[in-house]
Amino acid sequence: MSDGSEAAIRIEGLEKSYGGEPILRGIDLAVHRGEILVILGASGSGKSTLLRCLVGLERPDAGTVRLSGVDLFGPDRRAVARLRERMGVAFQGGALFGSMTVAENVDLALAEFTHLPESTRRIVIDIKLALVGLGHARHLLPAELSGGMVKRAALARAMALDPELLFCDEPSAGLDPITSAGLDQLLLRLRDVFGVTLVVVTHELQSAFTIADRIALLHRGTVRVVGTPAELEASDDPVVRRFLDREPEEETVETGLLASLGEGGGGNHA
Amino acid sequence: MSGARVRTPLGEVDRPLGGLTRFGGRLSGRLGEALLTLLADAGRMAILAGRAAEQAVVGPFRGRPPRLRATIAQVARAGTQSLPLVALISLLVGMILALQTAGQLERLGVVDLVAGLVSVSVTRELAPLLTAVIVAGRVGSSMAAELGTMQVDQEIDALHVMGIDPTHYLVVPRVVGLLVALPCLTAFGDAVGILGGFTVGVGVLDLSAAGYLTDSLTALTLEDVWGGIAKAAAFALIIGVVGCERGLSTAGGAEQVGRSTTAAVVRSIVLVIAADLFVTGLLYARGGP
Numbered sequence: 001m002s003d004g005s006e007a008a009i010r011i012e013g014l015e016k017s018y019g020g021e022p023i024l025r026g027i028d029l030a031v032h033r034g035e036i037l038v039i040l041g042a043s044g045s046g047k048s049t050l051l052r053c054l055v056g057l058e059r060p061d062a063g064t065v066r067l068s069g070v071d072l073f074g075p076d077r078r079a080v081a082r083l084r085e086r087m088g089v090a091f092q093g094g095a096l097f098g099s100m101t102v103a104e105n106v107d108l109a110l111a112e113f114t115h116l117p118e119s120t121r122r123i124v125i126d127i128k129l130a131l132v133g134l135g136h137a138r139h140l141l142p143a144e145l146s147g148g149m150v151k152r153a154a155l156a157r158a159m160a161l162d163p164e165l166l167f168c169d170e171p172s173a174g175l176d177p178i179t180s181a182g183l184d185q186l187l188l189r190l191r192d193v194f195g196v197t198l199v200v201v202t203h204e205l206q207s208a209f210t211i212a213d214r215i216a217l218l219h220r221g222t223v224r225v226v227g228t229p230a231e232l233e234a235s236d237d238p239v240v241r242r243f244l245d246r247e248p249e250e251e252t253v254e255t256g257l258l259a260s261l262g263e264g265g266g267g268n269h270a
Numbered sequence: 271m272s273g274a275r276v277r278t279p280l281g282e283v284d285r286p287l288g289g290l291t292r293f294g295g296r297l298s299g300r301l302g303e304a305l306l307t308l309l310a311d312a313g314r315m316a317i318l319a320g321r322a323a324e325q326a327v328v329g330p331f332r333g334r335p336p337r338l339r340a341t342i343a344q345v346a347r348a349g350t351q352s353l354p355l356v357a358l359i360s361l362l363v364g365m366i367l368a369l370q371t372a373g374q375l376e377r378l379g380v381v382d383l384v385a386g387l388v389s390v391s392v393t394r395e396l397a398p399l400l401t402a403v404i405v406a407g408r409v410g411s412s413m414a415a416e417l418g419t420m421q422v423d424q425e426i427d428a429l430h431v432m433g434i435d436p437t438h439y440l441v442v443p444r445v446v447g448l449l450v451a452l453p454c455l456t457a458f459g460d461a462v463g464i465l466g467g468f469t470v471g472v473g474v475l476d477l478s479a480a481g482y483l484t485d486s487l488t489a490l491t492l493e494d495v496w497g498g499i500a501k502a503a504a505f506a507l508i509i510g511v512v513g514c515e516r517g518l519s520t521a522g523g524a525e526q527v528g529r530s531t532t533a534a535v536v537r538s539i540v541l542v543i544a545a546d547l548f549v550t551g552l553l554y555a556r557g558g559p
């Protein structure tokens with residue numbers, strides 16, 4: 001179905017609004033096989049909604065999403081079901097099943113979708129956990145893990161079935177710089193070792209520039225620019241510059257309001 | 271409307287919109303909103319119940335039988351969570367019922383009817399209803415809390431993207447588990463309730479133990495017992511579906527989990543009592559109470 005020229009992910013004209021408020025206003029984006037594409041954007045830029053549409057948790061109002069050539073919202077539900085076994089998602093908070101150990105979390109998809117005997121599955125689990133550096137934590141419950149370990153366990157679970165596509169939501173959010181850097185290295189390794197196509201949603205500039213082959217900057221529900229980190233660095237688009245130079249948007253600083261607050265404070269003294 | 275124009279000393283004028291009218295408008299708006307919410311929730315519950323039934327009944331023929339081990343775990347959990355409370359409440363209610371009726375029956379000189387009265391009321395009505403209320407409070411609420419937390423922590427989303435249907439994976443074991451557990455608990459409640467009546471009958475009313483037991487059992491028909499058990503099955507369906515639906519439709523943070531839990535208990539109890547009236551009405555229409 002998918003020949004070599006087919007992009008791993010092709011998004012066309014994606015639109016989504018909540019309660020009349022447009023969140024995504026026509027997204028076009030292609031992700032090549034084996035690349036790491038980082039979707040970068042401020043809070044409210046629509047990046048979380050875009051990711052939810054990409055993994056099929058949210059049905060877009062318009063547009064198509066093709067993953068490995070399969071129309072995610074198309075009529076062929078069987079193809080989509082098979083596709084789900086070839087994609088992994090690591091959620092921001094890990095979304096590990098709290099009542100199961102780390103190993104059982106990884107085992108879930110293996111038990112559900114493969115016919116491997118338990119002894120083989122145990123070996124696969126050990127390999128996946130070793131891959132993310134959690135070989136020692138297989139019997140721990142999610143509540144007993146640190147923030148970085150949760151993210152690693154979530155990655156191990158997402159990689160359980162050796163997916164072609166891996167989606168990561170804010171992999172470094174809420175982590176200290178060192179743990180976060182370790183996670184970036186892990187993502188690079190997953191791509192190099194397994195050739196997996198990675199889509200990473202983040203707002204962390206440093207992490208984005210470390211791992212990305214290409215970066216798509218999302219701004220108010222549209223893709224403002226797509227390019228390599230170097231191209232983004234060289235861009236003179238005002239929105240890109242503001243984001244890279246960490247300058248706040250005009251609306252976020254309500255100078256008028258601040259001024260009136262200042263006056264109110266003065267009034268109390270009078 | 272004829273009341274729209276009012277005669278005043280200055281002639282006929284349109285009656286202005288009074289405070290009462292405006293209040294009425296707001297009230298009907300609220301009522302309409304509440305009604306729509308109710309209908310939407312009822313629709314969601316019906317859809318979930320339909321999906322769960324499809325998974326449980328049709329699933330096996332498509333090579334997806336319900337998860338047996340998870341279902342057994344749910345039966346065990348529902349049982350252990352509720353058994354002590356069901357025992358206590360049934361015993362107390364059996365005793366209360368015997369004491370309450372003994373006074374009336376004594377005046378008629380037929381105290382020995384207490385035995386049959388207790389056994390029939392307990393098996394037909396009290397054990398199914400009280401057990402359902404206890405299970406709604408203990409098991410229905412914990413289902414809503416558990417699935418609500420899973421929803422808030424994106425665990426339900428994780429199941430979706432893995433291609434695992436949460437209805438099959440989570441709802442069917444819980445509803446089927448309750449369908450097994452609640453009738454069993456109810457049968458247990460029947461026995462303990464009768465025992466409660468027995469302790470009062472023999473200990474306080476000085477009835478003979480053998481006579482009390484014989485009277486209890488001869489008063490009962492098989493239909494009394496099965497009617498109560500059938501009711502329990504219907505209540506189990508309500509509690510399971512309401513608990514799971516409230517849990518899965520939790521949106522927002524941890525605070526919403528608490529709301530879902532409370533809503534699950536309140537709705538289950540209201541629906542259980544309404545269903546009780548409905549089923550009892552049907553039985554009455556079929557051949558007397």
